[in-house]
Every structure is written in structure tokens, then in C-alpha cells.
Amino acid sequence: MTATARPAAPPPRRAQLSRLRDVTDLHRSTTIIAVMAIVTVGMYFLPLFPPLSVIQQPGIWYDSFANAGVFVLLAMGLNVVIGMAGLLDLGYAAFFAIGAYTYAYSNSPFSGINLPFFPMLVVGAFVAAVFGILLGAPTLRLRGDYLAIMTLGFGEIVPIVFLNLDTYTLGTNGIGGLYRPEPLPLLGPFSAISPFNYFIVMVGIVTITMILLYRLQASRIGRAWNAIREDELAAAANGINTVTTKLLAFALGATTSGLAGVFNASKLTIVSPDQFLFTVSFTVLAMVILGGMGNIWGVAIGAFIVYMIQAVLLKNINTVLEAIHFPAFDLGPLHIDLVNVKFVEFQFLLYGVALVLMMLLRPEGLFPSQRRRQELHIAEDYDEGIEETTDVPVLPPVPPVDPSVHSGDRT
Amino acid sequence: MTDILRAEKVTKRFGGLIAVNSIEFTIPDRSIVSLIGPNGAGKTTFFNIIAGIYDPTSGRIEFNSRPVIARPRRAWLEPVLWVLPPILLALAFFLIGANNTTVDLIGIVAMVATLVLVLLVGIVRPPWYERVLHRLGIFKSARPNDMVVAGLGRTFQNIRLFQNMTALENVLVGMHSRLHASWIDAILSTPRNRHEEEAARVRARELLALVGLKGRDELVAKNLPYGDQRRLEIARALGSNPVLLLLDEPTAGMNPRETIQLTNLIGKLRTDLGLTILLIEHDMRVVMEISDRVTVLDHGEKIAEGTPDEVRRNPKVIEAYLGAPPV
Numbered sequence: 001m002t003a004t005a006r007p008a009a010p011p012p013r014r015a016q017l018s019r020l021r022d023v024t025d026l027h028r029s030t031t032i033i034a035v036m037a038i039v040t041v042g043m044y045f046l047p048l049f050p051p052l053s054v055i056q057q058p059g060i061w062y063d064s065f066a067n068a069g070v071f072v073l074l075a076m077g078l079n080v081v082i083g084m085a086g087l088l089d090l091g092y093a094a095f096f097a098i099g100a101y102t103y104a105y106s107n108s109p110f111s112g113i114n115l116p117f118f119p120m121l122v123v124g125a126f127v128a129a130v131f132g133i134l135l136g137a138p139t140l141r142l143r144g145d146y147l148a149i150m151t152l153g154f155g156e157i158v159p160i161v162f163l164n165l166d167t168y169t170l171g172t173n174g175i176g177g178l179y180r181p182e183p184l185p186l187l188g189p190f191s192a193i194s195p196f197n198y199f200i201v202m203v204g205i206v207t208i209t210m211i212l213l214y215r216l217q218a219s220r221i222g223r224a225w226n227a228i229r230e231d232e233l234a235a236a237a238n239g240i241n242t243v244t245t246k247l248l249a250f251a252l253g254a255t256t257s258g259l260a261g262v263f264n265a266s267k268l269t270i271v272s273p274d275q276f277l278f279t280v281s282f283t284v285l286a287m288v289i290l291g292g293m294g295n296i297w298g299v300a301i302g303a304f305i306v307y308m309i310q311a312v313l314l315k316n317i318n319t320v321l322e323a324i325h326f327p328a329f330d331l332g333p334l335h336i337d338l339v340n341v342k343f344v345e346f347q348f349l350l351y352g353v354a355l356v357l358m359m360l361l362r363p364e365g366l367f368p369s370q371r372r373r374q375e376l377h378i379a380e381d382y383d384e385g386i387e388e389t390t391d392v393p394v395l396p397p398v399p400p401v402d403p404s405v406h407s408g409d410r411t
Numbered sequence: 412m413t414d415i416l417r418a419e420k421v422t423k424r425f426g427g428l429i430a431v432n433s434i435e436f437t438i439p440d441r442s443i444v445s446l447i448g449p450n451g452a453g454k455t456t457f458f459n460i461i462a463g464i465y466d467p468t469s470g471r472i473e474f475n476s477r478p479v480i481a482r483p484r485r486a487w488l489e490p491v492l493w494v495l496p497p498i499l500l501a502l503a504f505f506l507i508g509a510n511n512t513t514v515d516l517i518g519i520v521a522m523v524a525t526l527v528l529v530l531l532v533g534i535v536r537p538p539w540y541e542r543v544l545h546r547l548g549i550f551k552s553a554r555p556n557d558m559v560v561a562g563l564g565r566t567f568q569n570i571r572l573f574q575n576m577t578a579l580e581n582v583l584v585g586m587h588s589r590l591h592a593s594w595i596d597a598i599l600s601t602p603r604n605r606h607e608e609e610a611a612r613v614r615a616r617e618l619l620a621l622v623g624l625k626g627r628d629e630l631v632a633k634n635l636p637y638g639d640q641r642r643l644e645i646a647r648a649l650g651s652n653p654v655l656l657l658l659d660e661p662t663a664g665m666n667p668r669e670t671i672q673l674t675n676l677i678g679k680l681r682t683d684l685g686l687t688i689l690l691i692e693h694d695m696r697v698v699m700e701i702s703d704r705v706t707v708l709d710h711g712e713k714i715a716e717g718t719p720d721e722v723r724r725n726p727k728v729i730e731a732y733l734g735a736p737p738v
Contacts (some may be wrong), residue, residue, distance in 0.1 A: 029600075130527050137530040167512060212598040219597030219604065220583075220590045220611075227573050227584045234571040237462060239559030239588030239651045244534055248594055374575045374631060 028218075029211045036207040043199070055316050063195040066267065068307040069202030070260045074280075075287040075303035076209060076296060077256025082285070083294035083369075084217060085249035086229030087140070088148040090281055091155020095254040097276035098131050099124040099261020101162060104175040104271045117181030121205070121262050128258025129251045136250035140243060143232070155281050163273040174272025181266055190266075198267050205263065206300070209256060213296050216252070225249055226371070279348075283310075286351045290358060291365055298367025305366075309350070314343040413476075415440045415655055415687050416461065421470035423456055430456040432711040433470065438655065438689055443681055445690045445698045447722075448708035449731060454691045455568060457708070458659055461689075462565050463558040474553075474561055474655075484550040492547075493533050497526040560588050564653030566644040568660045568691070572632040578643050579628040582615040585650025615650065622646045622676060638669045645676070655687045656680065662694050670694060674701055699723065707731065 024031040046052050047061035056064070074096060081089045102124040106115040115123075139150040162169045169175065181201075183189040190197045216222055224245045227235040236242050265271045284303070291302015321339050328337035358365070364372045418436040422429065431453045438444050446454050459465050461472060463480060471481035501522045508514025532540050544551070553561065564585075573581050590611055596604040619628055622642040627635065635643060641661060648656060661677070662670045674697050680686045692698050698705060699719040707715040707722060709731040715722050722728055730736075 130523075133531060134523065134527050137534060168516065215600050216594060216597050219594070220587060220592055220608070221594050221597055223576075223580060223584050224587055226576060226580075227587075230573040230575060231571055233464070233555075234567065234573065235584070236555040237464070237559070237565055237567075237571075238585045238647060239556050240584070241556045247534060252594070371575050374633075 028214050032211050032214065033207060036203060040203045056312070059194060059196070062199040064308065064312050066195055066198040066202045067311065068304050069206055070264045071284065071287060071307045072206055072300045072303045073209060073256055073260040074284045075291065075299045076213060077253045077260070078284050078288050079293065079296060079299040080213065080256070081249055081253035082288055083299065084222060084229070085225040085246055087246060087249060088144065089151045089253065090148050090285070091151035091153070092253070092257060092284055093276045093278070093280035094155045094158035095128040095132060095257035096261040096280060097158050097162060099128045099258030100265035100271045100275070101169070102127045102258070103262040103265040104178055107179045107266070108175050109177050110170065110175045114179050117266055121259055124262035125255045125258040128261065129255045132251040132254025133247060136247045140246045140250065155278060159273040159276045172272065174270055176270040178265060178269040178271070180269065202263065205259060209259070210296060210300065217296065221245065221248065286355060289365060290354060292368040292372065293365055294372050295367055295369035298365060298369065302366055310347050314347060317343045413440050414438060415475060417473045418461070419471050421457070421460060421472060422468045423460055423465060424468045429711050431460065434713050436706060436713070438687055441681060441685060441687055442703040443677070443688045443690060443701050445692055445702040445705045446708060447692065447698055447705060452708040453711040454708055455659060458657055458691060462563065462657060463553045463555040466552045474558070474563065479553040479558065479561060481550060481552055483552050485548055486551060488547060488549050489533065489544065493529045496529055497522045500525055556588065559651050562654040563657065564648035564651050565657040566648050566659055566661060568663065570640050570644055572640055572644055572647070574633040575631060577629050577631055578619060578624060578635065579612065579615050581632055581643055581647045582618050582650045583611055585647035586611050586615060588651050618646045618649050638665055641665070641673070653686065655689065657689045659691045660693060661690070662692065662697055670697060677701055
């Protein structure tokens with residue numbers, strides 16, 4: 001067993017890539033800021049020129065980007081809970097709602113209070129975290145399916161509470177006429193007509209959140225989450241307090257969600273219970289799965305793509321078809337008139353198809369993390385591992401263990 | 412020589428089955444004690460009780476002369492303590508300002524706030540909270556992570572590594588309880604966090620070299636050969652700087668050469684790191700070679716205890732392993 005591993009020399013292209021990866025790993029925060037700056041510049045200029053400017057006005061594009069940012073935030077937050085710590089949370093929209101209502105109370109004619117926007121971002125996130133702890137503390141001792149059911153219940157309860165406590169929340173109508181954030185220096189006031197400010201603020205929030213989440217993932221806490229996801233008993237037997245660690249994941253997921261809620265409320269200027277139904281939780285979950293669970297930037301891109309498809313592409317198919325007077329045609333008994341098909345209504349059908357295809361073809365998601373890929377592609381990795389340690393003597397097979405005798409380990 | 416661990420009349424029942432029956436057991440400091448017995452004798456159950464995974468049905472275990480494990484007492488009282496203050500508060504507000512919306516609202520907010528505070532205290536468990544529990548006669552048996560913090564490391568019989576993490580990361584997880592950077596340190600990337608992380612990596616590489624896995628830090632655990640996985644599990648357990656190391660069949664499935672190497676490693680752990688080791692083992696050569704004392708279990712009861720030579724000649728032990736001689 002004294003043989004040392006001789007890693008085979010990687011091919012040159014791979015070497016370059018891995019050198020790039022080393023640099024980005026070393027200066028991760030700088031890399032994120034640089035990439036986000038390039039992306040922002042791209043997002044600013046692309047809508048001004050033909051392919052995109054034909055579809056929508058630039059202003060509407062910025063508005064869509066800002067809305068997509070809300071879902072990017074939600075997906076990154078849910079990724080902490082599901083992708084990193086491995087806790088299935090089906091009631092994620094509840095924290096989104098709590099963040100939004102927090103902003104509504106602090107900035108509306110209904111409550112008669114007008115507090116500044118940026119501090120409220122922090123407050124909303126904090127309130128959501130408090131509710132995350134409140135829900136998490138009694139339920140995180142549960143595992144797997146039971147936790148999913150509890151969170152699903154919580155996700156249903158919160159909108160219903162907001163709906164029925166109509167003295168405090170105005171019920172179905174929701175709290176409207178929320179004040180917009182104070183004007184930004186240089187960029188001027190926030191308004192529905194020029195949503196550019198929202199876009200810039202969103203980019204800032206997403207960048208900061210991403211940096212913080214990456215740091216967390218690389219830390220001792222991130223490792224502990226990973227360990228819990230892989231084997232909770234072994235994690236506990238190695239000194240990880242599983243209860244507090246899971247609770248932290250839950251609270252941080254809720255924090256991100258609350259942040260998104262505050263932003264969304266200030267942008268829509270109205271909050272009502274029907275914005276926070278199960279479909280939101282489900283959409284975000286689908287985004288996380290499609291993007292590649294566990295990989296922060298993968299999840300962010302996944303959420304962005306899914307939102308753009310549902311909110312821009314599907315909406316505009318009809319507009320485009322109408323604009324070019326797409327002809328209806330008859331195929332015997334079949335009368336096909338694509339102009340009259342409401343493509344937006346096919347959103348969830350598309351999710352379903354996309355998820356099924358995903359599970360069949362690429363179960364680790366579009367942009368998986370290294371680790372998830374390893375988990376789901378056992379055979380390929382196994383071959384690689386053997387290659388790297390060829391001079392290790394072949395060991396005799398493990399003798400079968402009588403399962404009835406030592407069942408003690410499998411609690 | 413003081414005893415590092417003392418078990419008094421530990422019993423564990425699973426339904427009608429008595430897996431461990433009233434066992435008295437001590438482990439002297441810096442010794443290697445082996446626990447042997449036929450399959451189903453209750454060795455692993457006893458092991459899991461020491462490691463905090465099961466609560467015993469009766470009896471207690473002292474670790475470093477501190478009672479840490481026993482049957483929980485008045486455990487039901489703790490949730491009541493959590494829920495009581497918010498409910499009292501809500502009632503008080505209700506009595507003061509019935510039908511006054513503002514007072515109601517303040518009451519609701521205050522109730523939620525106290526509930527969250529109480530729950531947080533109950534989960535983080537600061538020392539004063541433990542003292543309050545003690546005063547009220549509530550005793551909670553140590554959980555596995557509490558035992559690790561107290562200084563106990565363990566390996567599993569069926570290897571339970573974090574399969575998709577690298578060898579280095581596995582050891583770093585083992586060191587978790589000895590690192591102190593909080594999540595705030597992590598997101599702010601404070602100097603404390605960075606220095607601690609660097610030092611931890613250096614230490615983890617040392618531990619890997621110690622068990623003979625030098626140069627394999629970056630290999631994913633599931634791709635390591637079987638023998639290396641066993642060694643990695645020992646390195647991971649050493650990550651928490653334990654004073655007592657529990658090894659559950661460390662040489663299971665190894666060939667004779669590897670078994671000898673591992674036996675030497677275990678001896679080295681005691682002499683170099685000053686560890687106390689409790690071993691469950693079926694390979695009698697290993698047991699007889701390195702143990703200072705051997706305890707034999709059969710059907711959950713201790714049937715013999717003594718030096719390897721004494722145990723080897725004990726007729727009860729021979730009977731347990733080979734059956735009673737024909738009459």
C-alpha cells in the first residue's frame with residue numbers, strides 16, 4: 001500500500017482549462033464581479049439592436065431581465081437548501097411571500113409608513129430568516145419525504161393566512177400602491193416606464209448574493225452541508241451538529257427568498273396572496289433541477305433561461321405569429337390555427353416535458369456541479385479512478401456481511 | 412492509570428430482544444482494549460451506545476469522569492419549556508387588549524419573536540441553558556456529535572465515507588468540530604477563516620500521510636481501493652483530535668499483508684498520538700497481538716475479560732466460539 005498515485009498527464013486543452021479554473025478559484029469574487037459586469041454590459045446593449053429589439057422594446061427587455069433576476073435569486077436560495085444541504089423544500093414561496101409582505105407593511109398607504117428601500121432589503125431578508133428558523137426548528141429532525149410534506153404544508157398555509165387575515169392584509173385584493181424605492185444617484189427615479197434602475201439594482205443583488213454563496217460553499221459550513229447530504233449519520237459521527245447545520249441552510253435559503261420578495265414587491269407595487277401559490281415553489285424547483293442542482297452559476301443560468309422562455313418567448317410567439325399573419329391550414333379533419341393557440345398556457349406542459357427529458361438524458365442538469373456528475377455517472381468515473389492508481393495491488397473481494405447481525409449501523 | 416471511559420450496567424433492549432445486558436466495562440487511558448464475540452453478540456450495539464447513536468435502556472456511561480450517556484430523564488419537559496413562554500405572553504396580551512387591533516398585533520409579533528428566540532436557544536444550547544435543564548432534572552443523553560466534541564472518534568464496520576468527496580475533503584469534514592469559523596466568517600472571508608482553512612488543509616494532509624495515503628488527497632473517496640478506504644476512514648476519525656478511538660472491524664476484508672500493516676498503524680496511533688483505542692475485531696491474530704485487554708461478549712452479556720492469554724484459555728470463551736463439549 002506504499003505505492004503512490006501517478007496521475008496521467010492530462011491532454012493540453014484540458015490543462016489550459018484547468019489552469020483557468022485554478023485562477024478563477026483563487027480569485028473567485030473578482031471573477032464573479034468581472035463576469036457579471038460583462039453580462040450586464042451585454043444585457044444593456046443587446047436589446048438595443050435588431051434581433052432582440054424587434055421582439056420587444058429595450059425598456060421591456062430590461063424589465064424582463066429584472067423579473068428574471070427575482071427568479072435567479074429564488075433559485076440560488078433554493079439551491080442552498082436542496083442542492084447543497086439536500087433538504088427537499090416544497091414550500092419555498094412562503095418565504096418569498098413573507099419578504100414581500102414585509103416590504104408592503106413598511107412602504108404603503110395601507111400602513112402609512114414609508115421606510116427606505118435598501119435597508120428594507122436587509123430587514124425583509126431577516127424576517128424571512130426568522131420564519132425559516134420557526135419552520136425549520138421543529139421539522140428539520142424529519143427526513144426526506146416527511147420534510148417535503150411539512151414544507152409543502154407551510155407553503156400552503158402562508159398564502160392562506162395572508163388571504164384570511166383580511167384586517168391586516170386586505171385579503172384577496174392585497175396591499176396595493178406600494179411606494180417605489182428612492183431615486184438612485186445618477187440614474188434617477190424608479191418607475192414602471194423606465195425599469196432600467198430595477199435592472200441595475202437586481203444585477204447588484206445577484207452579484208453580491210452569488211459571491212456570498214460561493215464563499216459559503218467553499219467554507220467549513222459548505223463541506224458540512226455536503227457531508228449531511230451524502231450520509232447524515234456519518235456526518236453526525238464526525239462531529240457535525242446536523243440540526244444547527246441544516247437549520248442554517250434553511251434560514252439562509254429563506255433569507256435569499258425574502259430578499260427576492262422585497263425586490264419583487266417594490267417592483268410590482270402590489271402584493272396579494274395569489275402571487276405566492278405552489279406554482280412559484282414548483283417553478284423555482286424546476287429551475288434548480290434544470291439548471292443543475294448544487295452548482296450556483298448553473299442554477300442561476302437555468303433560472304434565467306427558464307424565466308426568459310416562459311415570460312418572453314412564449315408570450316411573443318403569439319405576437320410574432322399575428323404580426324406575420326401566420327396562415328391557418330386544414331389537414332382533413334384537423335384544423336390548425338397557431339395564431340389562436342395561447343402558448344403561454346403551455347408553460348407547465350413544457351416544464352413537464354423538459355423535466356422528463358432531463359431525467360432521461362441528463363439527470364444532473366444542464367450545468368451540473370462536478371460532484372453531482374460523479375454521483376450520477378458511476379461507471380465512467382470508476383474507470384478513471386482505476387487508471388490513476390494502476391500500481392495498487394488488486395484486493396480480494398469483501399466477504400459478505402450478515403445483514404441481520406450488524407444492523408446497528410444503519411439507523 | 413485513570414479510566415477514560417466507564418460503562419455501568421449498560422442495557423439496551425430492542426423490543427423483546429436484549430441486545431446488550433447490564434455490561435460493566437472500563438477503558439484505561441492509553442490502552443488498546445478489544446471487544447470480541449461471535450456474530451450477534453451485541454458488540455456493534457454496545458459500540459453505537461458509546462458513540463451516542465443509541466440511548467441505553469438503562470445504565471450509564473462516563474467519559475473522562477463526566478456522565479454523558481444514560482437513559483434520558485424528563486425529556487418531555489423540554490418542548491413544554493419552549494412553548495410555554497410564547498403561550499403565556501399571548502394570553503397576557505389577549506387579556507390586556509381584547510378587541511384592540513394594535514395590541515393584538517403587538518401580541519402576535521411578540522409571541523412569534525419569543526418562540527423564535529426560545530427555539531434558537533434550545534437548538535444552540537448555550538451553557539446557561541444546560542444549567543437550567545440540569546436544575547429542572549432534565550437529562551439528555553449525548554448525541555454523536557457531542558461525543559466527538561468530547562473527544563471520541565469512530566469508524567464504521569461497513570465503510571461510511573462521503574463517497575463523492577475527495578480524500579482531503581473527507582478528512583476536513585472530520586476536522587469540522589475543531590474548526591471555529593462561523594458562517595459569518597465564511598461569507599465575509601475574514602482572515603481568521605482563511606488562516607484556519609489553510610492550517611486545516613496542512614493538518615489534513617499530515618493525517619493522510621500518517622495513515623499511508625500520501626499523494627492521494629485529491630482522489631474521490633469511492634475511487635480509492637478498499638484498503639485505502641478503511642485507512643481514509645481512520646484518518647477522518649483522527650481529524651477531530653480524539654482521545655478515544657473506536658474502530659469497528661478495521662481489518663475486515665483485508666488480505667494478510669494489509670492486516671499486518673493496519674495492525675502496525677494501530678500500534679503507532681497509540682505510541683505516537685497517545686490515543687486510547689477500543690477495537691471490535693474478528694481476526695484473532697490482530698486482537699491477540701496488540702490488545703492490552705480483551706473483553707468477550709456473547710448474547711449481550713460479558714462472559715470473560717482479561718489479558719489476551721487469559722481470555723484464550725477461558726473455557727467459557729471456547730464454548731461460545733466452538734460450542735459446548737459433548738457430555
